[in-house]
Amino acid sequence: MNTRTRVLLEESVLPPLVALVVALVAGDLLIMAYGQAPGVVWRALLEGTWGNSYGFGQVLYKATTLACTGLAVAVGLRAGLFNIGAEGQLAAGGFGAGLVGLMLPAGTPALIAVPLCVLAALAAGGAVGSVPGILRARFGAHEVIVTIMLNFIVLALLNYFVSAKLHVPETLHTPEIHAGAVARLSGTFDAFHGSAANWTIVIVLLAAAFVWGFLFRTRAGYELRAVGLQSDAAEYAGIRAGRVWFSAMAMSGALAGLGGINFVLGYKNYYEDGFTGGAGFLGIAVALIGRNNPVGVLLAALFFATLSQGGLAINAMVPKQMVEVLQGIVILAVATAVPEVRRLLRSAMSRRKAAP
């Protein structure tokens, strides 16, 4: 096996697979503890997600938001920054998009309204994200602390704006937006009828492609990864870490903010307090399982969306919280699998070499 394939196997492919196997075994035990047959439950989970077009549509819808927050965390980690603030950035993005959608006159053509709302989401998320970037670059404030605290501030502020100024009475959401709605997939493909899947997914796929190109094909991406991998070497190479931290956090926040349009423009057509529902935090797991690679992040987003939607499908047999336990196990397994897998692989190979 040459070095390149080995590295790819060790770093990218095997850890998530090992994690999956561990999660499956743990899931089997949990299911049996509830007196159910694992095969039956797993089948129900698959049928409720990838087995019918409504379920699949829901998986796509959930994966769209998770892909955004996953990309956001991944970009931060590539620069050596741990963005725990995707939750707040996601909410801010959704709010920005909703606000522009409310301010635009009814009947604004989608060709103008949608890009404006998307820009607003990017800008709002980016603004929230750039705060920890600036504080880190200027004052050395640790981004983990700042992003965690900023979550509280942003979510509380948005709650205030909605509940005090913008809400429809008796609810915690704004009125419906006048323009900027993104069409459901079911408008084009009948099979998705009833599911929330919408064309935001295309925007997010483009964003993932953009992130990939940025990280691996531009000088700014080269410098960003250099700072994340070895900041001393980056300094030696004349790269200013402060600038990289700022731009990486702004970009990270913008990507998380982009996820807000999935709910606000694509699903409900209004901003609702608490719509994020932890998708920002789950983005950390998505980035981790996706190995901070945009393609990996998309796959990981699909995986977590499947688990989350599948939880509903098996709720009759086992509590749907079991799925959350499985998510936790997958994360723990991946976090520990990287060095473990490498060790196992090494010893397996040295055995092969030693054999006659």
Added chain:
Amino acid sequence: MNGAAPAIRLTAIDKYFGAVHANRSASLVVQEREIHALVGENGAGKSTLMKILSGMTPADGGTVEVGGREVTGWTTAEAIAAGVGMVHQHFMLVPTLTVAENVVLGREPVSAGTFDRARAERDVERLCEQSGLAVPAGRLVADLSVGEAQRVEILKLLYRGARVLLLDEPTAVLSPPEVAELWKVLRRLRDGGATIVLITHKLDEVMAVSEHVTVMRMGETVANMATSDTSPEKIAKAMVGRDVDLAVRQGGGAAKLAGTPGAVALDVRHLVVRGARIEKAVDDVSFSIAPGEILGIAGVEGNGQTELLEAIAGIRGVTSGTITLGGADITHRGVHNRGEAGLSHIPEDRHRRGLILDYTLAENLILGQQHHYTNNGILDRHAIIDHARRRIVEYDIRPTDPSLPARALSGGNQQKIVIARELSRAFTVLLAAQPTRGVDVGAIEFIHAELRKAREEGKAVLLVSAELKEVLTLSDRIAVMYGGRFVAMFPRSDASEEVIGPFMTGAARGQVA
């Protein structure tokens, strides 16, 4: 000495850290009730040997005996219980606790289930009196001077009943009066029955306080002498090694044209640079280098060479003074700007600075020059791969696949990446720090040839190396750096290891030419 078992006997100690052979069959015998100096250059293996003795790290071979009892492979807890303790270069104290609290930490006196502070302070005060280590027991450690903090470290060991004290470069952080005070205390402790091993690379200290001295070089113990029978010159010779003739002859041919007369490629005036721990790591250093000249800096590591080069490279800020490159003042320019102005830099630590280990060979070969391989912000992958392929052939880097991560290469080939990158860019001045560190013999020859070629092409080279041999082999002029200053400057023809050695250890001071 008196027929009894020695306090310490280390026999044939071997220790590896990865590929580094830190101790090579090293031995050490220390008698009871003596102050024994363990000297050698940085990286000679002194600290490693002491860590093995104090149980912090196990040896890979050899035996450790303390007081006639074999204790090979013991733990720090066992060592402390047997009365062997170490004072480290970096203090291990809790700054928010008082002196007394720090001293008793882990063995606190207790009354009625709670910490008996009054007794702790009484105990510590009595210990201070007995040992002559004067520290206010009730004061916070955060408020102490460095010298006082060091006394607390020694008190900690005495409180635990240590009879064998290992001190790792204890004077590095002390002022001269504090040093004198420390010697007094050490003598008093010895007279009270303690055995002391003092790690140092300062020869005046060896002469001042020790009874015996053991010299280490490159992991081996190369000499063991009674201090009264030796001299700083003899110790210096043992420290830097005697097999020097070969290198001198090799380098002989190089000194034909010592630079272009009158021209100056790099000029440094009155440079002062702050270090991580001291105010003036570089203290008023001035020199200039002509095109086609190699200026070598000899010196024991940690005397300001690192800070000097980092300041010239733009990585470290300058307190005062100027740096001029080809007539342009670059003192306050950024790293990138200096590179564009003609500065190239082989950094001393390739794993930390010189390479990004997870980047591919091709990516590493443009590090610091990424602007030249970009069109409108997009990396020019063809140019990058093309550049990599050519450098790989020119500099014989193996394996030859440009998409391999640098991590996958051997140390010598990693260094070749750095050399290839820095010598293939457009430059007039090259900073070469430890260019052959951790590199095998073949690669060393190759790198030396490349540095000479750069010189013949009219480049100015500032060379820093812990290998005195290397400095002598390559340089046209040799500066000796000690305590942040240039203490001597020799033309190549006047320099030899015997001449330079005393300056490196501070035993001699001379005129800076």
